[in-house]
Amino acid sequence: MVKARETLIPKPVEPAPALVDPPAAASVVGLSKRFGKTSILENISFDVAQGEVLVLLGASGSGKTTILRIIAGLEMPYTGKVILHGKDVTELPARERGVGVIFQAYALFPKMTVEKNIGYGLRIRKRKRKEIKEKVNELLKLVQLEEHRKKYPSQLSGGQQQRVAIARTLAYNPEVLLFDEPFGALDTQTRVHLRREIRALLRKVNVPSIFITHDQEEALELGDRVAVLNQGHIEQLGTPLEIYSHPATEYVATFLGAANLLEATVQNGGLQVGSAHLTAMLDHTQFQDGDCVKIVFRPEDVVLSTSEFVRSGAAKISAGRIEEISFVGAYERLRLRLDRGEECRADETPYYLTTETPESQPTKSIIATRPKPDAAATKLQIGDRVVVAITSFTVLPASKR
Amino acid sequence: MSTAVSAMRHVRGFDVVRPLSIGMLVFMMLPLVFLPLASIFIFGTSNGLDKFWAALMAPEAIFALKLSMATSFWATVFNVIFGLFAAYVLSRYNFWGRNALIVTISLPTAIPTAVAGFALLLLWGPYGTLGRFLTPNFEIMFTAFAIILANIFVTFPLAFGVIKPVFDTMSRSLEEASATIGATRWQTFWHVTLPSLRGAIVSGALLTFARAVGEFGSTILVSGNLAGRTQTAPLYIFAKFNEGQIEAANAIAIVLALFSFLIFSVLFFARDWLDVD
Numbered sequence: 001m002v003k004a005r006e007t008l009i010p011k012p013v014e015p016a017p018a019l020v021d022p023p024a025a026a027s028v029v030g031l032s033k034r035f036g037k038t039s040i041l042e043n044i045s046f047d048v049a050q051g052e053v054l055v056l057l058g059a060s061g062s063g064k065t066t067i068l069r070i071i072a073g074l075e076m077p078y079t080g081k082v083i084l085h086g087k088d089v090t091e092l093p094a095r096e097r098g099v100g101v102i103f104q105a106y107a108l109f110p111k112m113t114v115e116k117n118i119g120y121g122l123r124i125r126k127r128k129r130k131e132i133k134e135k136v137n138e139l140l141k142l143v144q145l146e147e148h149r150k151k152y153p154s155q156l157s158g159g160q161q162q163r164v165a166i167a168r169t170l171a172y173n174p175e176v177l178l179f180d181e182p183f184g185a186l187d188t189q190t191r192v193h194l195r196r197e198i199r200a201l202l203r204k205v206n207v208p209s210i211f212i213t214h215d216q217e218e219a220l221e222l223g224d225r226v227a228v229l230n231q232g233h234i235e236q237l238g239t240p241l242e243i244y245s246h247p248a249t250e251y252v253a254t255f256l257g258a259a260n261l262l263e264a265t266v267q268n269g270g271l272q273v274g275s276a277h278l279t280a281m282l283d284h285t286q287f288q289d290g291d292c293v294k295i296v297f298r299p300e301d302v303v304l305s306t307s308e309f310v311r312s313g314a315a316k317i318s319a320g321r322i323e324e325i326s327f328v329g330a331y332e333r334l335r336l337r338l339d340r341g342e343e344c345r346a347d348e349t350p351y352y353l354t355t356e357t358p359e360s361q362p363t364k365s366i367i368a369t370r371p372k373p374d375a376a377a378t379k380l381q382i383g384d385r386v387v388v389a390i391t392s393f394t395v396l397p398a399s400k401r
Numbered sequence: 402m403s404t405a406v407s408a409m410r411h412v413r414g415f416d417v418v419r420p421l422s423i424g425m426l427v428f429m430m431l432p433l434v435f436l437p438l439a440s441i442f443i444f445g446t447s448n449g450l451d452k453f454w455a456a457l458m459a460p461e462a463i464f465a466l467k468l469s470m471a472t473s474f475w476a477t478v479f480n481v482i483f484g485l486f487a488a489y490v491l492s493r494y495n496f497w498g499r500n501a502l503i504v505t506i507s508l509p510t511a512i513p514t515a516v517a518g519f520a521l522l523l524l525w526g527p528y529g530t531l532g533r534f535l536t537p538n539f540e541i542m543f544t545a546f547a548i549i550l551a552n553i554f555v556t557f558p559l560a561f562g563v564i565k566p567v568f569d570t571m572s573r574s575l576e577e578a579s580a581t582i583g584a585t586r587w588q589t590f591w592h593v594t595l596p597s598l599r600g601a602i603v604s605g606a607l608l609t610f611a612r613a614v615g616e617f618g619s620t621i622l623v624s625g626n627l628a629g630r631t632q633t634a635p636l637y638i639f640a641k642f643n644e645g646q647i648e649a650a651n652a653i654a655i656v657l658a659l660f661s662f663l664i665f666s667v668l669f670f671a672r673d674w675l676d677v678d
């Protein structure tokens with residue numbers, strides 16, 4: 001659990017490296033969309049490389065579905081371009097783009113058998129019957145539905161329908177695969193199973209794919225890179241590890257699972273959290289002494305100790321009292337109330353401008369998790385006083401939300 | 402009293418209300434529906450089947466039946482195609498005046514058929530608004546064409562009414578999926594939309610046809626009721642009855658009654674087939 005000392009020093013968050021080589025298989029440039037006066041999307045740009053899986057992660061209403069529909073050609077952007085394999089397709093109708101869309105409710109043709117559904121793209125392209133048959137057989141094998149070929153969609157389970165939908169789009173070699181919350185309608189067990197299957201399938205077919213989802217676990221598992229969307233703009237775009245370990249904004253930090261946020265002050269090149277001082281290598285162009293910042297750390301980055309001694313690799317930030325303990329399968333989750341530290345308040349901010357007086361500010365509670373062995377080694381109870389340390393954290397400017 | 406009634410309801414687990422209410426229902430329908438229908442068959446065949454057959458085979462009778470079938474057929478073809486088109490436009494596009502159009506299409510249901518026939522006369526008749534320009538060279542009223550027009554008018558909303566709800570509930574994502582796969586609008590309509598409408602189209606067509614075959618009120622005004630030329634089956638029944646030839650009227654009545662039995666049996670018993678998903 002103890003992470004290397006270096007992780008204490010937060011890396012400055014870099015923008016995702018521009019994909020120069022290999023060239024982007026699919027990209028959108030400066031997309032925006034509005035309905036009437038409401039802005040739905042603002043300046044969305046990203047690239048997807050050949051064979052790469054990009055996940056657009058966001059809450060409902062974040063605009064992720066709209067981006068997908070614009071790429072598919074089902075909706076027109078207000079500004080911006082959609083480029084597939086170097087070709088500007090912004091003005092092309094959906095049918096000329098050669099994209100494959102896997103809809104949330106699968107959208108299989110109810111009056112066609114599995115075979116006919118899969119062969120549809122080739123039939124309307126007037127391919128030879130023999131060619132269609134061979135391709136359909138190949139795809140049925142790929143998605144393991146050979147014995148269901150004569151069935152109608154209504155006779156299949158959700159997961160099977162999903163696989164038919166994927167085979168149907170793969171049949172015509174799409175330029176890009178777009179998945180619109182493909183696991184939304186499935187139960188937890190099936191969705192976990194199916195997303196691993198699809199992940200393996202996508203590796204085989206080497207087509208650039210864009211997934212949209214609101215499920216952070218799904219995003220982290222499926223994506224080569226993840227773009228976190230909030231209210232029509234991209235908050236952060238990076239590898240799952242980057243966005244999980246080094247969230248660029250408070251929104252990203254809290255959207256991707258549990259995150260603890262504490263206020264801190266930049267001091268002597270390090271950070272002052274309450275009465276504790278953390279060494280941190282800060283970007284001095286971004287943070288100066290006296291600045292208010294927020295530190296973000298995950299529950300699993302918290303180390304608890306019943307004595308003043310904290311194991312190496314962890315830095316003390318405060319003491320606190322345990323308020324709640326629960327077991328969540330593989331680990332133990334604790335809620336702690338930290339002792340009141342000094343709140344960060346930039347010197348130039350006069351008291352009367354803050355809405356809350358320091359007295360009314362509640363003490364801060366944080367969440368910590370401990371794996372089972374740790375929990376067994378040091379038994380803790382509600383009401384116990386502990387020393388709280390952290391092994392890794394990220395610094396955010398306090399004003400960013 | 403109330404204890405007596407409630408005691409009557411169940412006699413040792415036997416629900417008395419059940420046979421009573423079923424019997425009541427049949428009894429009420431007897432004079433209203435069953436007996437009138439039965440009397441057509443009883444009377445029509447009372448003089449022997451050969452009399453019935455002879456009455457049916459009278460040239461004017463055959464002609465009337467054929468004319469009814471032909472005019473109803475063309476009215477059905479038109480109304481199904483139109484209903485499909487109207488349902489497509491009115492469920493896919495939202496525009497100013499959309500509801501007004503829906504109400505107008507559905508209006509002929511509520512208009513008395515005699516009024517419909519009269520309206521057509523006023524428009525296409527020899528002195529009508531448009532008819533007067535055609536009259537010297539071309540006659541619409543008092544021809545088979547007029548009967549088709551009248552049939553179209555009175556059965557106008559039927560196919561539309563059956564097809565539109567299916568369109569409304571049809572998921573747009575099917576058509577979107579088809580488009581992203583690469584289909585043109587026409588291919589999408591032909592391969593995806595139309596198959597889902599099969600049941601609605603068949604039942605809409607049967608309803609329209611059944612209704613058109615029986616049309617009387619508007620037909621008698623616009624056709625001129627000329628035996629052997631513009632006399633449909635219902636008009637034939639009316640004409641023969643007026644002439645006192647009850648057997649002749651009755652023979653055609655039997656055919657029309659059987660015909661509607663047939664159509665509604667198909668609609669009722671083939672529901673599963675018509676509605677398959």
